[in-house]
Amino acid sequence: MPGSDFVVEMQGIDKAFPGVQALSKVDFFLRHGEIHAIVGENGAGKSTLIKVLTGVERQDAGVIRLDGEEIAPRSPLHAQRLGISTVYQEINLCPNLTVAENILIGREPRRLGTVHWKAMNAQAKQMLVRLNIDIDVTQPLGSYSTAIQQMAAIARALEISSAKVLILDEPTSSLDAVETEQLFGVMRKLKSEGVAIVFITHFIDQVYRISDRITVLRNGSLVGTFETATIPRLELIAKMIGRILTELDEMSQIKLESSEQIHEEALLEAKGLGLTGGIEPMDLELHAGEVLGFAGLLGSGRTEVAHLLFGIEKPDSGMVTMDDRPVKRFSPLASICRGVALCPEDRKEAGVVDDLTVRENIILALQARRGWFRNLRTQQQYEIAEQYVKLLNIQTPSVDQPVRNLSGGNQQKVILARWLATNPRVLILDEPTRGIDVGAKAEIQKLVLSLAEEGKSCVFISSELEEVLRTSHRIVVLRDRKKVTEMSGEVDEHSIMESMAGGEA
Amino acid sequence: MKQPRFALTRRKLVESKLFFPLVVLALILLFDLLFVRGFFSIQTRDGNLYGSLIDIVRNGSTVALLAIGMTLVIATGGVDLSVGAVMAIAASVAAVLMNPYVLARELPPNLMSLINDPTFTFQPLWIVIGVTLLVAIICGLWNGLLVAYVRIQPMVATLILMIAGRGIAQLITNGVRIQIFYERYSFIGQGWVVLPFSLYLVILVYALAWLLNRKTSIGLFIESVGINSRASFFSGIGEKRVKVLAYTFCGLCAGIAGLVASSNIMTSDAFNIGMTLELDAILAVVIGGTLMSGGRFSLLASIVGAWVIQAITQSMYAFGVPAFALQAIKGVVVILVILLYSEQVRGLLRRVSVQKEA
Numbered sequence: 134m135p136g137s138d139f140v141v142e143m144q145g146i147d148k149a150f151p152g153v154q155a156l157s158k159v160d161f162f163l164r165h166g167e168i169h170a171i172v173g174e175n176g177a178g179k180s181t182l183i184k185v186l187t188g189v190e191r192q193d194a195g196v197i198r199l200d201g202e203e204i205a206p207r208s209p210l211h212a213q214r215l216g217i218s219t220v221y222q223e224i225n226l227c228p229n230l231t232v233a234e235n236i237l238i239g240r241e242p243r244r245l246g247t248v249h250w251k252a253m254n255a256q257a258k259q260m261l262v263r264l265n266i267d268i269d270v271t272q273p274l275g276s277y278s279t280a281i282q283q284m285a286a287i288a289r290a291l292e293i294s295s296a297k298v299l300i301l302d303e304p305t306s307s308l309d310a311v312e313t314e315q316l317f318g319v320m321r322k323l324k325s326e327g328v329a330i331v332f333i334t335h336f337i338d339q340v341y342r343i344s345d346r347i348t349v350l351r352n353g354s355l356v357g358t359f360e361t362a363t364i365p366r367l368e369l370i371a372k373m374i375g376r377i378l379t380e381l382d383e384m385s386q387i388k389l390e391s392s393e394q395i396h397e398e399a400l401l402e403a404k405g406l407g408l409t410g411g412i413e414p415m416d417l418e419l420h421a422g423e424v425l426g427f428a429g430l431l432g433s434g435r436t437e438v439a440h441l442l443f444g445i446e447k448p449d450s451g452m453v454t455m456d457d458r459p460v461k462r463f464s465p466l467a468s469i470c471r472g473v474a475l476c477p478e479d480r481k482e483a484g485v486v487d488d489l490t491v492r493e494n495i496i497l498a499l500q501a502r503r504g505w506f507r508n509l510r511t512q513q514q515y516e517i518a519e520q521y522v523k524l525l526n527i528q529t530p531s532v533d534q535p536v537r538n539l540s541g542g543n544q545q546k547v548i549l550a551r552w553l554a555t556n557p558r559v560l561i562l563d564e565p566t567r568g569i570d571v572g573a574k575a576e577i578q579k580l581v582l583s584l585a586e587e588g589k590s591c592v593f594i595s596s597e598l599e600e601v602l603r604t605s606h607r608i609v610v611l612r613d614r615k616k617v618t619e620m621s622g623e624v625d626e627h628s629i630m631e632s633m634a635g636g637e638a
Numbered sequence: 639m640k641q642p643r644f645a646l647t648r649r650k651l652v653e654s655k656l657f658f659p660l661v662v663l664a665l666i667l668l669f670d671l672l673f674v675r676g677f678f679s680i681q682t683r684d685g686n687l688y689g690s691l692i693d694i695v696r697n698g699s700t701v702a703l704l705a706i707g708m709t710l711v712i713a714t715g716g717v718d719l720s721v722g723a724v725m726a727i728a729a730s731v732a733a734v735l736m737n738p739y740v741l742a743r744e745l746p747p748n749l750m751s752l753i754n755d756p757t758f759t760f761q762p763l764w765i766v767i768g769v770t771l772l773v774a775i776i777c778g779l780w781n782g783l784l785v786a787y788v789r790i791q792p793m794v795a796t797l798i799l800m801i802a803g804r805g806i807a808q809l810i811t812n813g814v815r816i817q818i819f820y821e822r823y824s825f826i827g828q829g830w831v832v833l834p835f836s837l838y839l840v841i842l843v844y845a846l847a848w849l850l851n852r853k854t855s856i857g858l859f860i861e862s863v864g865i866n867s868r869a870s871f872f873s874g875i876g877e878k879r880v881k882v883l884a885y886t887f888c889g890l891c892a893g894i895a896g897l898v899a900s901s902n903i904m905t906s907d908a909f910n911i912g913m914t915l916e917l918d919a920i921l922a923v924v925i926g927g928t929l930m931s932g933g934r935f936s937l938l939a940s941i942v943g944a945w946v947i948q949a950i951t952q953s954m955y956a957f958g959v960p961a962f963a964l965q966a967i968k969g970v971v972v973i974l975v976i977l978l979y980s981e982q983v984r985g986l987l988r989r990v991s992v993q994k995e996a
Binding site: 445464465466468469475477482483484485486487488489493497498500501502503504505506507508509551 | 853854855856858859861862865866868869870871872873874875876933934
């Protein structure tokens with residue numbers, strides 16, 4: 134039974150949204166000074182649970198206790214005052230203000246009614262030192278890496294209250310390996326100071342690296358809470374998705390079979406494609422029936438190449454040919470008409486149109502290709518949307534639901550549906566599995582392979598090397614905005630990592 | 639069982655953009671019913687209908703016309719401050735084309751003697767209307783190009799024409815207020831076919847906008863651009879062209895409103911026609927529930943919004959509020975209306991209705 138060693142006790146939490154039971158009878162207990170991971174598929178209820186705890190949403194039933202006393206957080210601010218601070222997935226800071234301003238905004242030290250800048254900078258610096266970070270706090274936040282920005286967000290979260298509980302919602306989804314390690318260092322330090330940390334992530338390795346206990350949610354219900362040391366990975370994944378993962382084996386089978394169908398001649402060919410200040414000239418060949426993987430660290434130019442191929446930006450050197458015809462017009466619309474599609478990296482910024490319905494989001498690119506006057510009839514729109522909702526297994530009460538009501542992974546599938554609806558011949562997928570759960574990841578990877586099998590040419594970009602290896606027939610390695618090498622056949626992780634890092638080659 | 643797609647549930651009714659403007663309009667009319675005697679009486683003369691209610695529709699038609707165009711512009715995430723000035727330009731163009739008095743020196747003297755004749759016009763009416771609307775469209779196009787291609791912020795871009803527009807209107811008429819004598823022109827603003835002719839114009843423009851939005855994909859693209867312009871660009875939507883179209887259509891609406899306004903007073907008065915009406919038009923759109931940040935819109939709700947504003951004015955006059963106090967009272971009513979729209983109040987209403995259902 135829960136005793137006084139718990140800092141947060143949530144018992145029997147229910148929460149319903151229109152059409153969805155987001156949480157039913159969920160219990161969650163957090164110990165003092167532990168790192169507690171919450172895992173589950175998209176729509177499992179992780180975010181909702183956090184929203185209830187931080188006062189964004191009010192539970193329909195159940196109690197929340199903090200240090201044994203019942204609380205009812207009315208708003209995130211109220212929760213912060215109680216000692217529960219949250220750092221959200223998207224960093225809610227102002228990149229054009231200085232680091233110090235960001236950390237202390239609203240609580241600046243004052244002297245004679247004006248801001249005491251010197252004290253403020255000193256205080257901010259000291260707070261970052263607590264997190265083992267030593268940077269110039271008078272520089273704009275935007276001039277630092279995402280990781281540092283994340284740390285500033287954490288520093289701010291800690292400063293607001295003498296936080297007892299720190300919630301990190303997908304903190305590592307935009308960090309690279311080194312930055313993640315840096316963050317973990319901070320988390321361990323805070324843990325040793327007695328702060329209880331709730332860590333929400335999709336990265337299973339990270340769960341095992343850092344957490345003490347794991348709570349698994351599925352479809353809004355609690356599956357269980359486990360000691361990390363005692364639960365094997367496969368068992369954890371099975372608990373998350375409620376079935377055994379056989380997809381991985383299936384996938385290598387599909388890949389093997391489909392590799393025989395790769396066309397000899399290139400469908401799309403780029404020669405000396407480059408953009409000053411963007412990427413250095415490189416050659417690329419895309420074949421029908423093939424998955425081409427892009428491997429490289431953050432900032433290696435993966436996304437920039439994708440943008441050039443899709444016409445978001447216009448290359449200033451080299452040329453692109455498709456079906457042996459040189460491409461003259463570079464714009465998203467021209468690309469769509471040629472049969473090229475790009476599923477962009479940044480789902481929120483460049484992907485979903487969140488107030489539009491699932492149906493409208495799915496038909497958007499198709500309608501754009503048809504132009505202003507050849508309007509898809511409503512009936513057709515429903516047919517197309519419902520077809521893809523079924524095909525991609527998108528979880529939504531109806532296709533008339535605004536996309537904003539869907540979970541991240543389902544939003545990603547909607548974007549994918551938007552592009553599949555245009556029936557592209559070249560499909561560029563930039564981080565299609567970022568921030569989505571294991572089950573959906575495997576689904577998307579399988580989908581990519583089966584699309585290639587149908588004769589499409591796919592470009593698969595991901596910062597998870599394992600995933601690139603698993604899905605791609607051929608891999609292009611990028612480093613510092615240059616194409617370093619190209620590998621095909623049996624490729625081992627080690628040699629790719631070497632060329633990504635650019636060791637002593 | 640699957641629910642029918644277009645079922646009209648209570649929730650849909652409350653969440654529809656039309657619901658709140660209609661409630662507000664009903665509240666104002668309720669006030670009139672209780673406190674203003676004879677507000678609802680309607681007389682028939684020569685088969686035409688007259689009365690306070692008809693006046694609301696007639697006097698509200700200029701703002702309603704503007705609101706239709708403004709809705710599309712606001713839905714793209716912009717705003718058009720120049721519509722009042724474009725009305726003045728349109729009025730001047732129309733006036734010059736009917737009464738060439740300012741060109742007197744270049745015209746034969748026998749023409750000048752005809753000027754006061756109510757059957758005389760320098761150019762036939764269809765040319766007057768055609769050229770005027772063309773000029774209005776060019777004004778809208780200019781705004782659209784500045785916003786979409788030069789990438790000036792909408793408020794700044796349209797401010798240019800808002801300020802310069804009244805000067806341009808003056809230049810067209812050589813700085814004088816031209817009186818319009820041509821009688822047939824008065825029909826646009828003052829004519830009656832059972833109901834005021836200007837109401838039919840509103841319906842016509844609404845029908846045009848409705849067709850544009852629902853029978854083509856432009857409505858979807860406008861909303862998409864307004865909600866997330868970058869994602870729209872990635873999806874292959876020509877967001878620049880969508881914006882240009884919205885501003886151009888808004889210019890056209892302002893041109894028609896300018897014709898109605900000048901036909902009402904039968905002059906081209908660059909300093910009265912359309913003065914501060916851009917703000918009324920924006921307010922009508924806001925009352926209609928379209929967010930200033932863009933996105934989902936309802937044309938009909940904006941038109942009801944325009945009538946709400948006119949109903950407030952009309953009711954206050956009928957109630958006996960002096961003209962000088964009107965603006966202040968209007969302000970109070972507007973605050974109440976906007977409060978009705980705030981998330982907090984809506985949340986409260988939703989909770990109350992949920993409790994009732996339970």
